[in-house]
Amino acid sequence: MIKDKIQIIKRNKIEDSRGWFLKVITGTESNLPKSTGEVYLTLANPGEMKGGHYHLLANEWFTLITGNCLLKLQDVKTKEYKEIVLNSNDPVTIYVPYGIAHAFFNTSKEADFILLAYSDQLFNPVDTINFSF
Ligand SMILES: Cc1cn([C@H]2C[C@H](O)[C@@H](COP(=O)(O)OP(=O)(O)O[C@H]3O[C@H](C)C(=O)[C@H](O)[C@H]3O)O2)c(=O)[nH]c1=O
Numbered sequence: 001m002i003k004d005k006i007q008i009i010k011r012n013k014i015e016d017s018r019g020w021f022l023k024v025i026t027g028t029e030s031n032l033p034k035s036t037g038e039v040y041l042t043l044a045n046p047g048e049m050k051g052g053h054y055h056l057l058a059n060e061w062f063t064l065i066t067g068n069c070l071l072k073l074q075d076v077k078t079k080e081y082k083e084i085v086l087n088s089n090d091p092v093t094i095y096v097p098y099g100i101a102h103a104f105f106n107t108s109k110e111a112d113f114i115l116l117a118y119s120d121q122l123f124n125p126v127d128t129i130n131f132s133f
Pocket residue numbers: 014021023042043049050051052102104115117123
């Protein structure tokens with residue numbers, strides 16, 4: 001029967017004053033391939049920022065699903081700095097490897113943004129180093 005084949009997995013939407021955070025794949029689900037990462041969605045309210053750090057190990061792929069934002073990037077080794085304007089009507093996926101600090105600023109005064117992210121590492125708090133732009 002289908003009900004014995006599928007899985008419905010309860011998820012935890014974590015809310016704070018900036019918006020919410022929802023992890024979609026934790027990397028611990030059964031039936032996954034042996035090596036995987038995790039998938040999450042993150043929403044930023046108008047004027048708020050998401051990220052603001054770099055990773056020691058994790059490589060991430062980001063796709064803006066709704067809204068607009070300004071992505072600030074800095075290579076922590078070389079100090080090279082770059083800004084990219086993202087608009088969900090012109091979708092791109094951005095690969096951000098470890099060692100590149102990243103922060104997504106919601107530049108809208110009215111609209112939220114929602115960002116879809118894939119990380120090739122399971123969450124480990126010591127992998128994230130705060131970074132101020
Ligand atoms: C990453 C993570 C977070 N959390 C909790 C910790 C906080 O209470 C809440 C929000 O986490 P954070 O402040 O890290 O959320 P964002 O600022 O949206 O950052 C996320 O999106 C940006 C764009 C990134 O680049 C980050 O790597 C990613 O963490 O979820 C968990 O419980 N599990 C997790 O795996």
